[in-house]
C-alpha cells in the first residue's frame with residue numbers, strides 16, 4: 185500500500201492518537217481482544233458512576249422509565265458476536281484529502297456483546313401512536329460545527345424494534361470498559377459504528393425524523409456543501425487480510441519468504457452474509473476465490489477466509505475483495521464524498537518475496 189497522498193495535520197494526528205485502529209494482524213482472532221478493538225470517541229470519555237447510573241426512557245411513551253444497571257441486567261439477556269466498523273474507515277486513502285479522523289483500513293473489530301434487547305424496554309415503556317423515531321443520547325458532550333452538543337443518533341421505530349438491537353453492558357464477558365461506553369451502550373448490528381451510541385443516558389421517542397447534528401450535518405454521502413445527500417446506514421462489504429510475512433518498520437511493506445503462505449483475513453457486510461472473497465496477487469488483474477469459513481456464524485459477525493499463495497521471488501500487490509449476498513461488491517478504486525465515509529475500495533498490500 186502506498187502512503188496517504190496528502191500529509192495529515194497535527195489536529196488529525198491528535199485524533200488518530202486518541203482513536204486507535206485494530207492492528208491488521210488482529211484479524212487472526214475471531215473475537216477481537218478488547219484492547220485491540222478500534223476506538224472512536226468524538227469528545228472526551230465521560231466518567232460515569234455505574235452504581236448511580238440510570239437509563240431514562242421518555243418522550244412519546246405511555247410510562248416513562250428510569251432503569252438502574254441492575255434492573256437492566258435482570259432483564260432477558262442475549263450475547264452475540266458483532267462486527268463493528270467506523271463509517272470513516274478508508275478516509276485517509278481518499279483524494280482530495282478529507283480532514284477528520286484519518287483512518288486507513290483498520291477501524292473495525294468484533295466483540296461479543298451481552299445485553300438486553302432494546303425492544304423489550306420500548307415495549308415496557310409503551311410507545312404512543314405518534315412515535316416515529318427513537319433518539320439515543322450519550323452522556324458525552326462537546327462542540328462540533330460551532331454547536332455545543334451531546335452525542336445523539338436516532339433510529340426509526342421499525343429499526344429500533346429489530347430483535348438484534350441491544351442495550352449492552354458487557355463486552356467479551358467483562359463489564360464495558362470506559363472507552364467502549366461504560367456502563368451501557370447501544371449496539372446496532374450491521375450498521376456503521378456511529379449508530380451504536382456509547383454511554384447511553386437517555387432514549388427519547390419523538391414524532392418526526394430527528395434533525396440532530398450527526399444526522400443532518402454529518403454521516404451523509406454528499407458531493408458538496410449544498411448537497412443534502414443520503415444518510416450513511418449499513419456497512420458495505422469489505423474483506424481485509426492480515427499482511428503476510430514481516431513488515432519493514434517505516435513503510436510497513438512486507439517481506440515474505442518464498443514458498444506456500446496461507447493468506448488469511450476476515451470479511452463482513454451489513455447487508456447480509458458474505459457470498460465470496462477473492463484474492464489477487466497482481467494488483468487486481470487476476471482474481472481467485474478464497475475459502476470462506478463462517479466461523480462465528482450469523483450475518484452480524486465477520487467470516488474468516490484463507491487462500492494459499494505459492495509465493496515465488498518477485499514483487500507483488502496483494503488484494504482481496506468481498507461480495508455479499510445482496511450483490512454488493514467492493515470497488516477497485518475509492519469513491520469520494522465530502523465526509524470521507526464508506527470507502528470500501530479493496531485493500532492493497534505491497535510484498536516482496538525473497
Ligand SMILES: Nc1nc2c(c(=O)[nH]1)N[C@H]1C(S)=C(S)[C@@H](COP(=O)(O)O)O[C@H]1N2
Nearest residue numbers: 222223224225226270322335377378381382
Ligand atoms: N456517545 C458516543 N457514542 C458513540 C461515539 C461517540 O463519540 N460518543 N462514537 C461513535 C462512532 S463514530 C463509532 S465508529 C463507534 C465506535 O465504537 P467503539 O469505540 O466501541 O469501537 O461508537 C459510536 N458511538
Ligand SMILES: [Mo]
Nearest residue numbers: 224270271378
Ligand atoms: Mo465512527
